[in-house]
Amino acid sequence: MVGAASALYATREGLDVVLVDRGPVAGGTTGSGEGNLLVSDKEPGPELELALLSGRLWSALAAEAGVAAAIEYEAKGGVVVASTPDGLTALADLAVGQRAAGVTADPVDAHALYDLEPHLAPGLPGGVHYPQDAQVMPTLAAAHLIRIARTGGARLRTGSTVTGVLRTAAGAVRGVRTDGAEIHAPAVVNAAGTWGGELAALAGVELPVLPRRGFVLVTEPLPRMVHHKVYAADYVADVASDSAALQTSPVVEGTAAGPVLIGASRERVGFDREFSLPVARALAAGATRLFPFLAQVRAMRGYLGFRPYMPDHLPAIGPDARVPGLFHACGHEGAGIGLSTGTGRLIAQALAGRTPDLDLAPFRPDRFERRQEDTA
Amino acid sequence: MTAHGERPRLAVVGAGPAGLAAALAAARQGLTVTLVDAAPQAGGQFHRQPAEGLGARRARALHHRWSTWERLRDGLARHVAAGRITHLPDHHVWTVEREKDTDPDLDPDGTFVVHALRGPAQEEPATVRADGLVIATGGYETVLPFPGWTLPGVVTAGGAQAMLKGGLVLPGRTAVVAGTGPLLMPVAAGLAAAGARVAALVEAAGARDVARSAPALAAHPGKLAEGARYAAELLRHRVPVRSRHTVVAAHGTDRLDAVTVAALDPDGRVRTGTGHRVPCDTLAVGHGMLPHTDLAETLGCAVDGRRVRVDDEQRTDVPGVWAAGETTGIGGADLALAEGRIAGLSAAARLDSRTPDRSSWRSAAAARSRLRRFASAVDAVYRPPAHWTDQVTDDTVVCRCEEVPAADVRAAVGELGAGDLRTVKLLTRAGMGWCQGRMCGPAVAGLLGCELPVSRRPFARPLPLGVLAGATEDPTEDPQPVRPEEENA
Numbered sequence: 001m002v003g004a005a006s007a008l009y010a011t012r013e014g015l016d017v018v019l020v021d022r023g024p025v026a027g028g029t030t031g032s033g034e035g036n037l038l039v040s041d042k043e044p045g046p047e048l049e050l051a052l053l054s055g056r057l058w059s060a061l062a063a064e065a066g067v068a069a070a071i072e073y074e075a076k077g078g079v080v081v082a083s084t085p086d087g088l089t090a091l092a093d094l095a096v097g098q099r100a101a102g103v104t105a106d107p108v109d110a111h112a113l114y115d116l117e118p119h120l121a122p123g124l125p126g127g128v129h130y131p132q133d134a135q136v137m138p139t140l141a142a143a144h145l146i147r148i149a150r151t152g153g154a155r156l157r158t159g160s161t162v163t164g165v166l167r168t169a170a171g172a173v174r175g176v177r178t179d180g181a182e183i184h185a186p187a188v189v190n191a192a193g194t195w196g197g198e199l200a201a202l203a204g205v206e207l208p209v210l211p212r213r214g215f216v217l218v219t220e221p222l223p224r225m226v227h228h229k230v231y232a233a234d235y236v237a238d239v240a241s242d243s244a245a246l247q248t249s250p251v252v253e254g255t256a257a258g259p260v261l262i263g264a265s266r267e268r269v270g271f272d273r274e275f276s277l278p279v280a281r282a283l284a285a286g287a288t289r290l291f292p293f294l295a296q297v298r299a300m301r302g303y304l305g306f307r308p309y310m311p312d313h314l315p316a317i318g319p320d321a322r323v324p325g326l327f328h329a330c331g332h333e334g335a336g337i338g339l340s341t342g343t344g345r346l347i348a349q350a351l352a353g354r355t356p357d358l359d360l361a362p363f364r365p366d367r368f369e370r371r372q373e374d375t376a
Numbered sequence: 377m378t379a380h381g382e383r384p385r386l387a388v389v390g391a392g393p394a395g396l397a398a399a400l401a402a403a404r405q406g407l408t409v410t411l412v413d414a415a416p417q418a419g420g421q422f423h424r425q426p427a428e429g430l431g432a433r434r435a436r437a438l439h440h441r442w443s444t445w446e447r448l449r450d451g452l453a454r455h456v457a458a459g460r461i462t463h464l465p466d467h468h469v470w471t472v473e474r475e476k477d478t479d480p481d482l483d484p485d486g487t488f489v490v491h492a493l494r495g496p497a498q499e500e501p502a503t504v505r506a507d508g509l510v511i512a513t514g515g516y517e518t519v520l521p522f523p524g525w526t527l528p529g530v531v532t533a534g535g536a537q538a539m540l541k542g543g544l545v546l547p548g549r550t551a552v553v554a555g556t557g558p559l560l561m562p563v564a565a566g567l568a569a570a571g572a573r574v575a576a577l578v579e580a581a582g583a584r585d586v587a588r589s590a591p592a593l594a595a596h597p598g599k600l601a602e603g604a605r606y607a608a609e610l611l612r613h614r615v616p617v618r619s620r621h622t623v624v625a626a627h628g629t630d631r632l633d634a635v636t637v638a639a640l641d642p643d644g645r646v647r648t649g650t651g652h653r654v655p656c657d658t659l660a661v662g663h664g665m666l667p668h669t670d671l672a673e674t675l676g677c678a679v680d681g682r683r684v685r686v687d688d689e690q691r692t693d694v695p696g697v698w699a700a701g702e703t704t705g706i707g708g709a710d711l712a713l714a715e716g717r718i719a720g721l722s723a724a725a726r727l728d729s730r731t732p733d734r735s736s737w738r739s740a741a742a743a744r745s746r747l748r749r750f751a752s753a754v755d756a757v758y759r760p761p762a763h764w765t766d767q768v769t770d771d772t773v774v775c776r777c778e779e780v781p782a783a784d785v786r787a788a789v790g791e792l793g794a795g796d797l798r799t800v801k802l803l804t805r806a807g808m809g810w811c812q813g814r815m816c817g818p819a820v821a822g823l824l825g826c827e828l829p830v831s832r833r834p835f836a837r838p839l840p841l842g843v844l845a846g847a848t849e850d851p852t853e854d855p856q857p858v859r860p861e862e863e864n865a
């Protein structure tokens with residue numbers, strides 16, 4: 001997704017773009033996640049600013065002819081639900097900070113909550129409504145952004161693995177080596193997601209991108225029963241968590257096509273692809289707790305993906321000071337779909353030598369190396 | 377003896393020939409067996425039984441090797457009466473859980489938990505605990521799309537057979553049987569015997585292909601005799617057999633009224649100008665079978681190509697898990713019986729910490745190698761026409777569950793850069809519906825020009841989230857719904 005958005009915005013900056021992937025389009029984490037475009041789960045700070053920028057870009061893209069339907073864009077809004085009065089207070093506090101940062105965050109009492117989501121479990125104290133939260137179908141979004149970039153002149157090379165980064169004698173990037181031909185270019189953008197660390201290593205630099213596994217359950221298609229993206233307040237805590245242990249907080253959303261997606265388990269178990277029944281159980285239990293009617297609804301399938309996460313939960317975006325011509329756009333963890341448009345825009349601006357819309361300092365790719373030196 | 381002080385417990389999933397043979401062999405050796413099967417009655421595909429009360433005499437004539445079936449059925453009844461086998465029909469297994477890192481000798485609960493859904497709506501949870509597991513879930517039919525194939529009146533070959541055997545209802549009066557594979561002959565013969573007029577048997581393989589692999593096939597006099605018997609039956613009922621032909625389209629407005637049959641050239645392309653219409657109200661079509669591998673895959677068993685990999689004792693590479701019958705490769709009922717018997721005997725010994733006495737299954741092992749050779753010869757002959765996708769028009773529905781036309785699949789590949797089944801599924805929804813791509817997988821792979829990959833399906837059956845949420849509960853206790861207020865309590 002991030003590569004697709006970077007290719008699109010770079011093409012729109014007038015650059016000549018070749019998009020290379022070892023698989024098909026959306027064959028990485030993008031094809032195994034969900035497509036929530038969220039501001040609600042982010043605390044004030046650089047990530048929230050990137051989310052707000054991205055949200056504006058998504059809605060601008062969706063306004064282009066045919067795009068919204070093609071990528072199943074829905075500006076449906078999110079509802080974060082508290083399960084206890086204390087939880088509600090904590091939520092309200094978070095919302096105050098988010099509002100100061102420019103987020104629309106409307107507290108809803110118990111009564112208004114059931115107007116928004118009539119099928120929620122009874123007895124919940126309230127929550128916060130975030131109208132800016134939206135949704136896309138990630139695979140369609142990546143494929144169509146690439147399709148649009150190609151109509152603007154970008155070239156797509158699928159089934160082509162990057163095996164090396166070509167450098168000049170002075171150390172600057174001059175292209176990539178693939179298992180097919182070499183591709184020559186003065187700038188290389190690393191948008192390899194969870195495998196971004198490996199790609200960085202090909203250029204001789206370290207980038208600590210690690211996998212964080214996530215499961216999603218998919219139900220049979222239903223008429224619209226869940227109107228917003230709904231999750232419990234503890235989700236925000238899980239997102240920011242540093243724990244390697246399994247965390248599952250229910251995130252429930254209806255989709256344009258009918259099935260309800262239940263997502264967001266988070267565990268750090270490397271690249272283990274084995275299906276885990278305990279995780280599926282925990283997701284199902286969480287979802288049926290929020291929406292009791294789901295107990296009778298059938299799970300059709302489940303899938304898993306590996307979020308690309310970085311130790312400080314911020315992506316790496318921008319030029320790498322260590323290798324001239326090398327740019328990174330990876331490590332977006334559980335928000336890479338949502339943050340892809342902003343990331344693509346920032347990367348394109350940096351590539352074109354323009355001042356980026358946001359300060360890239362917090363996203364500096366080499367920030368971890370410095371930190372190690374500091375503590376040494 | 378196991379640590380729980382009882383005879384080792386074996387769960388067998390699937391009560392077809394393979395599962396029945398395994399259950400009987402293991403029970404005879406002293407294991408406590410639970411036979412879990414989705415069907416209302418034992419027998420699987422091959423011995424599919426007429427519903428109780430419909431026991432018309434014709435069923436007997438339809439049943440190939442009736443005596444084998446009688447032997448299995450009576451054996452099952454005896455063991456059930458003696459308490460050595462518990463037969464759980466109408467139990468749809470959605471997953472089998474392996475408790476890892478536990479020593480089976482120390483774990484009184486056993487190593488495997490078979491999770492099933494029971495009841496007419498498949499809503500009630502049931503679990504079976506066992507020390508060992510035999511997967512005998514058989515296979516399923518593949519049908520490749522062609523224009524008109526979704527019309528009412530078009531059924532799968534197995535579907536037609538099942539209607540005949542199960543309900544004794546004749547699906548229609550004038551039938552065409554088409555596709556490829558050794559199942560077409562018995563289906564055509566069965567329809568004819570039941571009184572339908574079979575207007576044509578249309579087989580993509582050529583008589584010459586069959587002749588070319590004659591040496592391999594001839595090594596199996598029993599199988600050839602079987603084939604000859606069906607051929608004779610077709611002759612007797614004057615069923616025209618068109619080899620190296622294919623159905624290129626089915627016609628009708630509300631339901632089927634005719635098909636167009638055309639000749640194939642040696643490269644598997646339709647010969648232009650050879651198409652002719654055959655009026656009919658039923659088309660039974662099949663393009664071979666694929667093994668059911670979901671349960672094995674979720675357990676982490678190695679799958680070669682499309683079949684569960686087993687050793688000479690029918691063991692998978694996961695300790696305590698055996699597989700037998702068509703889940704390990706399509707090969708007919710006799711092969712399933714032989715494999716099932718070996719799996720049952722091996723499990724009986726291994727779960728009792730003994731090395732099995734291979735001489736106890738010598739004749740089954742001999743039959744197995746003979747029949748596997750036969751099966752691969754058959755496999756080489758019966759292939760769908762190499763260029764079948766040429767006939768698939770853009771508006772032909774490829775995925776029936778999600779109603780995805782071929783045009784969408786082609787656009788996903790051409791315009792959107794998909795190159796594999798998974799991406800096509802995500803871009804078009806082909807394979808996301810109720811059957812989870814079992815039906816359309818081969819068709820989409822064909823349109824893509826790629827091999828059908830092993831697909832991971834964590835749930836062998838769709839299951840209610842409430843059941844999943846409570847999947848640890850004892851089946852006798854109703855899972856208690858957890859109320860939100862309790863969360864932080």
Ligand SMILES: Cc1cc2nc3c(=O)[nH]c(=O)nc-3n(C[C@H](O)[C@H](O)[C@H](O)COP(=O)(O)OP(=O)(O)OC[C@H]3O[C@@H](n4cnc5c(N)ncnc54)[C@H](O)[C@@H]3O)c2cc1C
Nearest residue numbers: 001002022028029030033036162193214305335336337338
């Ligand atoms: C269960 C789950 C739920 C999620 N839900 C959401 C959500 O609701 N909202 C959201 O915003 N995010 C969500 N995410 C996160 C999101 O999916 C990711 O952050 C995002 O997909 C990352 O996109 P990417 O382009 O960086 O990586 P990828 O999509 O993984 O793309 C990287 C690409 O690089 C290619 N590649 C790697 N190495 C090479 C090489 N050497 N040569 C050539 N190509 C190479 C790969 O093939 C891959 O296609 C979720 C993730 C998971 C797992």
Ligand SMILES: Cc1cc2nc3c(=O)[nH]c(=O)nc-3n(C[C@H](O)[C@H](O)[C@H](O)COP(=O)(O)OP(=O)(O)OC[C@H]3O[C@@H](n4cnc5c(N)ncnc54)[C@H](O)[C@@H]3O)c2cc1C
Nearest residue numbers: 390392393394414420421422469514537701702708709712
């Ligand atoms: C139309 C047709 C005609 C045939 N004609 C002949 C013939 O003439 N000669 C011949 O030798 N062979 C014939 N066969 C093939 C023969 O039926 C099979 O080879 C044989 O039945 C395979 O036995 P099996 O035990 O491996 O699987 P099956 O007989 O398929 O039994 C598998 C059982 O497992 C159950 N099952 C599957 N998944 C689950 C689950 N998740 N939970 C619970 N239960 C499950 C199924 O309900 C089924 O009862 C024919 C098959 C068909 C379809």
